[in-house]
Amino acid sequence: MILAAAQIKSISQNTDANLQNHCKLIGVAAQNGVQLIVFPEMSITGYEREFGNKLAFSIDDYRHAKLRYLANLYNMIIIAGAPVKINDKLHVGSFIYLPGKTTQLYTKQYLHDGEEKFYSPNSNYNPVLDLWNQRISLAICADIANPKHPANAAENNSTLYIASLFYTPGGIDKARDQLSSNAGKYSMNVLMSNYTGSSYRYESAGKSTFWNKKGVPVAEMDEQTEGLLIVERKNENWLSKIIALS
Secondary structure, rough: EEEEEOOOOOOOOOOHHHHHHHHHHHHHHHOOOEEEEOOOOOOOOOOOOOOOOHHOOOOOOOHHHHHHHHHHHHHHHHEEEEEEEEEEEEEEEEEOOOOOOOEEEEOOOOOOOOHHHHOOOOOOOOOOEOOOOOOEEEHHHHHHHOOOOHHHHHHHHOEEEEOOOOOOOOOOOHHHHHHHHHHHHOOOOOEEEOOEEEEEEEOOOOOOOOEEOOOOOOEEEOOOOEEEEEEEOOEEEEEEEEOOOO
């Protein structure tokens, strides 16, 4: 099992440019045998609040085609985020592009202060993926700060917890402590993807990380590098490497 967290810079409100960057990183991941890649929160549009409604995707949006194609081409699971509109309500979503299968959706269950002005929480879209003898649960940003969320993943017997974030330097250390603690508490491997550069008028903190099920960080990126954190499971051990995007 080879996993990757993409640490990216986003271009505000430029979905086409962001998708192009996704495709570039997915190509690099494919060259390194990656079977699953995860991008940060709302990675396709960049993290947005006021413009979320304008940028929103639908579940059957035509703009999914490119990432669906790459998922099939590389036999890779791709997890990428965008605002999503369901029954006239706006949510923060992660789209799960599964090779040869219908795209699935995860929606953010808990919101940061201020997000409720633009988005609604939604617990109705919470798939658990059964792959490679693993059970995989997803999280988006503030989900990780609510103890009920990782506890629910553990109740579902999840062995891998994948989190898409937009965290700033002021919050990233606490977020990383929470993810490390929950990895050890629930014996789950944890993969976290965060932005680098600026998004939504704030600097993001980078530091995308993978923790093993004891809560020990196996590999982590710095604050500024755009690229991939790749981890590969060898029996009960994990090998890692970081590839900077040139």
